[in-house]
Amino acid sequence: MTSKPEMTAADIASAVAGRRMSALDATEAALARIKQHDGILNSFTDVTAERARAKARAVDADIAAGKDVGPLAGVPFAVKNLFDVAGLPTRAGSKINRDLAPAKRDATLIERMEAAGAVLVGALNMGEYAYDFTGENVHDGPSRNPHDTTRMTGGSSGGSGSAVGGALVPIALGSDTNGSIRVPSSFCGIFGLKPTYGRLSRARSFPFVVSLDHLGPFARSATDLALAYDVMQGEDADDAACTTTRGLEPTLPLLANPVSDLRIAIAGGHFQNNVFPEAVEAVSRVAKALGATRVVDVPEAARARAAAYVITTTEGASLHLDRLRKRANDFDPAVRDRLIAGAMVPAPMVDRAQKFRRWYRAQLAEIFRSVDVLLAPATPCTAPKLGQVNFNLDGVELPVRANIGIHTQPISFIGLPVVAVPVPLEPLPIGVQIIAAPWREDIALRVAYALEKMGVAAAPAPRGL
Amino acid sequence: MAEPLDDYIDAVSKALALPVEEAWRPAVRANLEVSLRLARLVDEFALPDETEPAPIFAA
Numbered sequence: 001m002t003s004k005p006e007m008t009a010a011d012i013a014s015a016v017a018g019r020r021m022s023a024l025d026a027t028e029a030a031l032a033r034i035k036q037h038d039g040i041l042n043s044f045t046d047v048t049a050e051r052a053r054a055k056a057r058a059v060d061a062d063i064a065a066g067k068d069v070g071p072l073a074g075v076p077f078a079v080k081n082l083f084d085v086a087g088l089p090t091r092a093g094s095k096i097n098r099d100l101a102p103a104k105r106d107a108t109l110i111e112r113m114e115a116a117g118a119v120l121v122g123a124l125n126m127g128e129y130a131y132d133f134t135g136e137n138v139h140d141g142p143s144r145n146p147h148d149t150t151r152m153t154g155g156s157s158g159g160s161g162s163a164v165g166g167a168l169v170p171i172a173l174g175s176d177t178n179g180s181i182r183v184p185s186s187f188c189g190i191f192g193l194k195p196t197y198g199r200l201s202r203a204r205s206f207p208f209v210v211s212l213d214h215l216g217p218f219a220r221s222a223t224d225l226a227l228a229y230d231v232m233q234g235e236d237a238d239d240a241a242c243t244t245t246r247g248l249e250p251t252l253p254l255l256a257n258p259v260s261d262l263r264i265a266i267a268g269g270h271f272q273n274n275v276f277p278e279a280v281e282a283v284s285r286v287a288k289a290l291g292a293t294r295v296v297d298v299p300e301a302a303r304a305r306a307a308a309y310v311i312t313t314t315e316g317a318s319l320h321l322d323r324l325r326k327r328a329n330d331f332d333p334a335v336r337d338r339l340i341a342g343a344m345v346p347a348p349m350v351d352r353a354q355k356f357r358r359w360y361r362a363q364l365a366e367i368f369r370s371v372d373v374l375l376a377p378a379t380p381c382t383a384p385k386l387g388q389v390n391f392n393l394d395g396v397e398l399p400v401r402a403n404i405g406i407h408t409q410p411i412s413f414i415g416l417p418v419v420a421v422p423v424p425l426e427p428l429p430i431g432v433q434i435i436a437a438p439w440r441e442d443i444a445l446r447v448a449y450a451l452e453k454m455g456v457a458a459a460p461a462p463r464g465l
Numbered sequence: 466m467a468e469p470l471d472d473y474i475d476a477v478s479k480a481l482a483l484p485v486e487e488a489w490r491p492a493v494r495a496n497l498e499v500s501l502r503l504a505r506l507v508d509e510f511a512l513p514d515e516t517e518p519a520p521i522f523a524a
Contacts, residue, residue, distance in 0.1 A: 211519075303510055306503035313500050325483055337489055341496035344477045349504035354518035356507050361519065402499070 003029035005167035006461070009075040009224040012170065013117065016059070016074030023059035023074030027052050027119050030076035033168045034121065037465050043143050043153075043162035045081050046088055046123040052076070055119045071227055073117035077171040080157050081123040082130060083107040083215075084204035092206035093126040093156065095139045095330045096323055107204040108239070109173055109215055109232050116231035121169060124159030128332040130175055130208040131316055131339070132156040133183055133404035134384075138332045142386050145187060146462035147428055151383040154187035154404065156180040157218070161188035164218045166462045171228050172218045177208050178308055179378075179408025181216050185420035186378035186431030190459045191225045191448060192218045196438050197415025199246070200229075203238030209315040210241070211354075212308065212412060220459040222449040225419065226251045229441065251442040259450045262443065264292040267376040267435070270301035271407055274393060278430050279377035282423035286432045287375055289456040290447065296367055296374065304360045304410035307353035313342030314350045361414040368437035373447055377407045378420045378431030411435055419444040421457035429460055470494050 001021040003012060015021040031049055038044050062069050079085065082092040084103035091097045110120055125143040127135060135158020136142040143158035145151040146166035153161040157174030161184025164172045174181050176194040185192030193216045200215050207213055217228035230250045236242045266272075266287050272280075272295075287293070317324070317339045324343070328336055367374070380403060381391060390397045411418055411433065417440060420431040434451075436444040451457035474493060478485045485493055 300510070303506055306506040309503045310500065310507060313496075321481070321483070328484065328486075328489075333489070333492070337492035338496045340483065340485060340489070340493045341500055343481055343483055344474065344493075344497055345500050345504055349501075349508055351518060352510075352512070353504070353507045355512050355516040356510055358517055358519040359510075359512055 005033060007170065008221045009072060009170040009219065009227055012075050013071055013073045017063065017069060019063065023056040023119060024053065026074040027056040027076055027121065030121050030169055037166055037168060040149050040465065041144050041146060041162045041166050042141050043124055043159040043166065043168065044078065044122045045091070045125050045140055045159070048085065048120055048122050052119050052121045055114065059117055059119065070115065070117035070231070072113060072231060075118045075171060076121045076169045077113055077118050077173065078120065078122045078124050078163055078169050079110060079173040080126050080160050080175055082126060082175060082206040083110060083123070083173060085110065085120065085123055088123060090206050092130065093128040093137055096327050097206070103204065105204060108201040108236050112232045113228065118171070124163055124172060126159055127156035128335045129320065130156040130177060130180060131335050133179065133401055135161065135184060136386065145383045145464060147189060147460065147464050148383065149464045150385055152187060152386055154183035154379065154383065157184050160184060160218050161190065164188065164190045164220060165459070166465060167220065170220055170224055173215060174218060175205065176214045176216060176412060177212045178312060178412055179405040181218065182378045182408045182418060182420040182431060182433060183404055185218060185422065187383035189422040189424060189429030190218055190220055191222055191422060192216065192420040193225050193229055193441065193445070194412060194418045195229065195441050196417045198241045198243045199441065200232050201236035201239040201242045203236050207319060209312050211315065212312060214412065222419070222445055222452050223255060225448070226255050226445050246439060249442065251445045254442045255446055255449045257446055259290065259447050262372040262447065263370065264290050264373040264375065265294040265296040265371045266292055267374045268295040268297045270298065270410065271376040274380055274403065274406060275377055276381040276393065278382050278425055279380050282425060282430045282432050283375055283377055285423055285456055286421070286451060289451060289454050292375060296371060298367065298410065299363050300360060301410040303356065304413045305406055307356045308409040308413040310345060310349060310353040313338060314345050317342030357413060364414055364416065372436065372443055374435040376433045376435060378433050379404055380406060382428035382430045407433065417441040417444050419448040421448045421451055422459050423456065424458050424460040468494055470497055
């Protein structure tokens with residue numbers, strides 16, 4: 001049996017565990033697709049072919065010996081290049097970090113994926129230091145949208161969106177500080193999970209804004225998302241924010257449970273403003289399929305977005321202050337100038353943003369007393385053209401970069417779990433956020449799975465290749 | 466002609482020992498204007514004195 005691009009991770013793992021396909025064949029097929037298409041997509045910055053082959057052979061040997069190989073046996077995956085990969089400097093999309101010593105040990109999430117039988121095939125392009133919503137990178141070139149290679153992938157996990165959207169690998173990992181999993185999921189037409197803040201370990205990944213940073217998976221189906229998410233759960237002393245109280249809460253066994261008992265509402269106010277008709281249509285299709293008619297206003301969401309912006313720019317500036325002093329000319333100039341400005345924001349304003357965060361969290365906690373799921377656009381538009389500076393909305397010219405994340409930022413600001421589901425509109429897909437209460441990833445994944453089964457959410461075959 | 470924020474940028478640049486080359490100044494100023502506008506939006510929101518910050522968010 002030969003691995004085909006349309007095979008999900010669940011398909012591959014089943015075929016490998018059932019000895020209908022070897023892990024090595026699945027790995028070689030992914031490496032061949034990368035070789036064939038990545039010249040255009042530019043999603044990979046490192047292909048770890050020899051490591052991947054060695055791991056695949058080890059999985060095959062374990063199967064031959066009758067050992068348990070885990071639920072992701074032989075599944076190729078790749079990671080945003082801010083994850084430590086043993087033997088590579090963790091560049092985090094930058095030029096500066098290429099001078100770092102190679103990482104000695106893989107990131108925790110890579111270790112957990114490989115412990116479940118998955119096979120790492122490489123590291124993926126990203127916006128510099130994750131301060132990006134476009135997927136463009138001045139050092140490595142832009143990752144390209146698999147449905148139209150003249151368009152953005154979205155960022156900052158652009159390579160993750162492109163690699164999964166282009167079906168080079170069935171699963172990728174990325175990070176999301178303000179929307180960097182949900183935005184590329186939307187533009188590239190794939191499923192993405194940003195878990196609850198503190199759910200998945202960030203150990204041995206390069207940080208951006210520690211009080212907002214999350215890691216999570218991308219996939220072409222809700223089942224694959226749940227598969228990857230479940231094997232990555234668990235406490236980790238190497239990440240100070242990683243939960244020590246929740247334990248393992250597998251979602252896969254709950255995925256096919258009915259959603260008819262869930263109280264699902266549409267997020268109103270800010271989430272219905274500044275959106276293109278495509279985003280309205282996508283939310284409408286999802287709401288209709290789920291029978292959701294109630295609209296719930298999320299109070300002060302625009303202010304929450306502003307507070308997230310302030311915390312991001314100042315914490316980011318603090319992280320990079322020394323590099324800005326010593327190697328300013330080695331930054332992407334656009335990132336450098338944002339970070340320098342961030343260093344100049346007065347401290348009381350940052351403190352007030354953090355205090356507002358607690359107030360806003362309490363408002364959402366109140367909403368989740370009477371609602372299980374909120375629906376909102378993942379992006380206000382489908383993928384813009386590479387290099388596009390402005391878009392025209394209702395006759396008003398708005399900057400693209402500043403507006404891509406306006407609907408994701410107020411959600412990650414308070415760490416809520418979200419699955420971005422792809423709605424396959426023509427000519428380009430767009431995502432909808434399925435937002436649940438803290439620690440209820442199971443509910444968001446269940447709704448994503450139901451939408452997929454109804455045919456409302458689907459990862460379209462890459463049309464730009 | 467000097468822009469309103471230029472003196473502030475010069476002062477903070479000096480205080481933080483963070484050089485700002487002349488060629489970068491317009492973009493730094495534009496970004497700072499956006500950051501301060503959004504910060505003011507947060508600042509305007511009245512919160513009780515007892516409000517605790519949430520530097521690490523635990524859901």
